[in-house]
Amino acid sequence: MRAATTIKHRFTKEKFHRFIFGTREKQGVGRQTVVYLLLICIGFVYLYPVLYMFSTSFMNRDDLLDSSVKWLPSTLYLQNYIDAAKSMDLFTNFCKGVLIAGLPTLCNVLICMCIGYGFARYNFKGKKLCMGLLIFSYILPSQVTMIPTYVLYNNTGILGTLWAFVLPALLGNGLNAPIFILIFYQFFKQVPKVLMEAAAIDGAGHFKAFVRIAVPSAAPAIITVVLFSFVWYWNESYLTEMYVQGLSTKSVWTNLVIQLKNFDSAFQTKASVGDTATSLNESVRMAATSLTVLPLLIMYFALQRYFIESIDRTGITGE
Amino acid sequence: MSMKNKQPKTKVKLGKLEKREARAGYFFIAPWLLGVVLFLLYPLAQSFYYMWFNIRITPLGTKFNFVGTGNFTQIWLENPEFPQQLVTYIWQTIVEVPIIVVFALIIAIMLNGKIKMRGFFRLIFFLPVIIVSGPVMNMLVSEGAASIPALNVQSVVSAFDTFLPRSVAESVGEMFSNMIMVLWYSGVQILIFLSALQKVDPSLYEAAKIDGGSNWECFWKITLPTIKPMIMLNAVYSVIFLSGNEQNELINMIEAAMFSGTKEKGYGYASAMAWMYAIVITLIVGLFFLLLGSKKDVYDRQVKKAQRAQKKERRLQKKIQRRGKRNARNIESKLKSNKYRTHESSDNY
Numbered sequence: 001m002r003a004a005t006t007i008k009h010r011f012t013k014e015k016f017h018r019f020i021f022g023t024r025e026k027q028g029v030g031r032q033t034v035v036y037l038l039l040i041c042i043g044f045v046y047l048y049p050v051l052y053m054f055s056t057s058f059m060n061r062d063d064l065l066d067s068s069v070k071w072l073p074s075t076l077y078l079q080n081y082i083d084a085a086k087s088m089d090l091f092t093n094f095c096k097g098v099l100i101a102g103l104p105t106l107c108n109v110l111i112c113m114c115i116g117y118g119f120a121r122y123n124f125k126g127k128k129l130c131m132g133l134l135i136f137s138y139i140l141p142s143q144v145t146m147i148p149t150y151v152l153y154n155n156t157g158i159l160g161t162l163w164a165f166v167l168p169a170l171l172g173n174g175l176n177a178p179i180f181i182l183i184f185y186q187f188f189k190q191v192p193k194v195l196m197e198a199a200a201i202d203g204a205g206h207f208k209a210f211v212r213i214a215v216p217s218a219a220p221a222i223i224t225v226v227l228f229s230f231v232w233y234w235n236e237s238y239l240t241e242m243y244v245q246g247l248s249t250k251s252v253w254t255n256l257v258i259q260l261k262n263f264d265s266a267f268q269t270k271a272s273v274g275d276t277a278t279s280l281n282e283s284v285r286m287a288a289t290s291l292t293v294l295p296l297l298i299m300y301f302a303l304q305r306y307f308i309e310s311i312d313r314t315g316i317t318g319e
Numbered sequence: 320m321s322m323k324n325k326q327p328k329t330k331v332k333l334g335k336l337e338k339r340e341a342r343a344g345y346f347f348i349a350p351w352l353l354g355v356v357l358f359l360l361y362p363l364a365q366s367f368y369y370m371w372f373n374i375r376i377t378p379l380g381t382k383f384n385f386v387g388t389g390n391f392t393q394i395w396l397e398n399p400e401f402p403q404q405l406v407t408y409i410w411q412t413i414v415e416v417p418i419i420v421v422f423a424l425i426i427a428i429m430l431n432g433k434i435k436m437r438g439f440f441r442l443i444f445f446l447p448v449i450i451v452s453g454p455v456m457n458m459l460v461s462e463g464a465a466s467i468p469a470l471n472v473q474s475v476v477s478a479f480d481t482f483l484p485r486s487v488a489e490s491v492g493e494m495f496s497n498m499i500m501v502l503w504y505s506g507v508q509i510l511i512f513l514s515a516l517q518k519v520d521p522s523l524y525e526a527a528k529i530d531g532g533s534n535w536e537c538f539w540k541i542t543l544p545t546i547k548p549m550i551m552l553n554a555v556y557s558v559i560f561l562s563g564n565e566q567n568e569l570i571n572m573i574e575a576a577m578f579s580g581t582k583e584k585g586y587g588y589a590s591a592m593a594w595m596y597a598i599v600i601t602l603i604v605g606l607f608f609l610l611l612g613s614k615k616d617v618y619d620r621q622v623k624k625a626q627r628a629q630k631k632e633r634r635l636q637k638k639i640q641r642r643g644k645r646n647a648r649n650i651e652s653k654l655k656s657n658k659y660r661t662h663e664s665s666d667n668y
Contacts, residue, residue, distance in 0.1 A: 035429050035432060035434065036434075038429065039426075039429055039430075039434075039440055042426065042502075043440060043443045043444070045499060045502070046443055046444060046446070046447065046499070046502065046503070047443060047446070048464065048499060049459045049464040049499055049503075050446070050450070052459075052462075052464040053459065053462075053464060056462070111350055111351070114347050114348075114350065115347065115348050115350065115351040117347055118344050118345075118346070118347025118348040118351075119344075119348065121344070121347075122340055122341060122343060122344025122347065123337075123340075123341065123344070124340075124341035124342075124344040124345055125341065127344075130348065130351075130352075133355060133359075137355065137359050138559065139555075139559060139600070139601065139604055140359075140363075140597060140601075141559075141562050141563060141570075141593070141596060141597050141600055142563065143570055143573050143592075143593040143596060143597070144362075144363060144366055144590075144593045144594060144596075144597045145358065145359060145362035145363055145366060146362075146573075146577075146593065147362075147365075147366050147369060147577055147586050147589055147590050147593065148361070148362035148365035148366050148369065149358060149362045150577075151365075151586070152361075152362070168354065168358050170350070170354075171350050171351065171353050171354025171357060171358065172348075172350050172351035172354045172355075173351070173354035173355065173357075173358040173359065181351070206343040206346070206347075210347075231448070231449055234452075235450075235451065235452030235453075235455075236452070237452060237453045237454055237565060238453060238563075238565050238570065238574070242574070247574075247578055257452050257453070257454050257455070258454070260454040260455065260458065261453070261454040261457070263454075263458075282462050285458055285462065286458070286462065288458075289455055289458045289459065292452075292454070292455060293450045293455060296449050296450055297449065297450065299449075300446065300449045304442055307445060307449070308438065308441050308442065308445055308510070310510075311507070311510040311511055311514050312510075312514045312517075
């Protein structure tokens, strides 16, 4: 009798409610389970294309046709990768891709840093106008300026060379440069002005103050910009195909993404010669896709900390 | 007293030091200025010029043939695909952007709680940003990897079909069949929201809790207003991203028109397309600006209103004073010339 009442006392309705929904101080178990469940479900949906890509890329023809094989291939079949790599000319195009993405990134970082510093540190006439122009250049789709730019490149002879990407980056108009300039702008605004004044008193000129004081303190912003710029240049196929490869001239400059775009026809010509062991099927295409994505994925997992903390550290969201 | 409220701003001439500083600023942004002229303003003007012409490239050189609005009539009347795609694009963007933003916000709020393995989840949700590129997406979409496995697309489309016009339902249906791709576009937005959420002052929540506010109320009254600028930022970012994305048919169409060999197409035709496209994008961005732009809060607005009323009153007073003085002067001068005949020792006129 007494035991029953204590048990009843122990498991009251409020306690149960508190256990499930939590109190103000502590999250309840029920609520937490729901959050975790949702996150895991959405996370799976998010990863679904990538998982599908990898699992399909290892399947041989029998696995593809066999409806009982859904996720795990019956054997580890690597021929898809070998064929895809052959067809895409993996190594040379990978190196070219690194060059195409790397050089403009370098220019982007250096120049955007200068410009961001100029905007953040100095007050000059027409600064507001310039900032407006910066935002405008971001909102404006590149298609509007694409045609005359193409003509310009064509006339100056830099179409189909790496200069078509490097030159705009050198002049602060590279891919997504407005974002990077704004990131540096935000960052340099947080550098205390006192520091600059102290440097000036110690005899540092404008440039020296920039190089010696502003740049070393901007390491997080630099990392962010390098990573994003590289990734965006790497993934840009539209403009790369237009300017660096030259749509009509077809120079030697291509990268993996463009190769993937033209994968089907390239593979079929190879297959018709008998260079490949398989015919074009979805596992070969998925293998090609994963080969394209793989360098970035490796980079992402190696540098994940910098990627994820990047946005925190740029101070876009304000302090 | 009210007169001294606000002193008129006097323009101070810049000193020598400030002038030199400003010059250094120009020095730092000089490359960008040059770049803007070379890669933004000049091409912009040029393509504005191009769109009134029919341009053909012949072995003898480029031939410009003035057609006036010919390119536009050509696009709208004889190329049914472009207007159609434009409408589809508008609908898709208007539907997709709120989905992306709301989804990002929900994920960010979930990740903002006390959660173990937050880093792991952030890693997953940011992953698409790294690998999303036109051809990769095309590959995944064409293999059917982009639709949520459990979602029955057909039923969704038919449900929309019943109450929406045909073209809208189609574009919405297309979006649902590539739902994962839409969700994939929200990687950057999630991180922006997350970092904004973490900067909301916790003492605000504490104060609200003491006053008896529930979590729900806290979200609407504290979280949302605080991160409102970020919502707009994310919406604009999403619009821009969707517009430059290679999944977008329109930009491929512009490219195709640019290098098309047919008589009426070419650079001029493509320029006209691109300009229309740019105007549409600007309008959509403007729309989100209007919807989400930061309106000043009630207090600010009332202060502004009061200030305006004060200013008006002051101006009125001044006017009355001036008029009084003028009248007095007039009367005095007329009195001197004896034009007024008044009663002696009377002040009433």
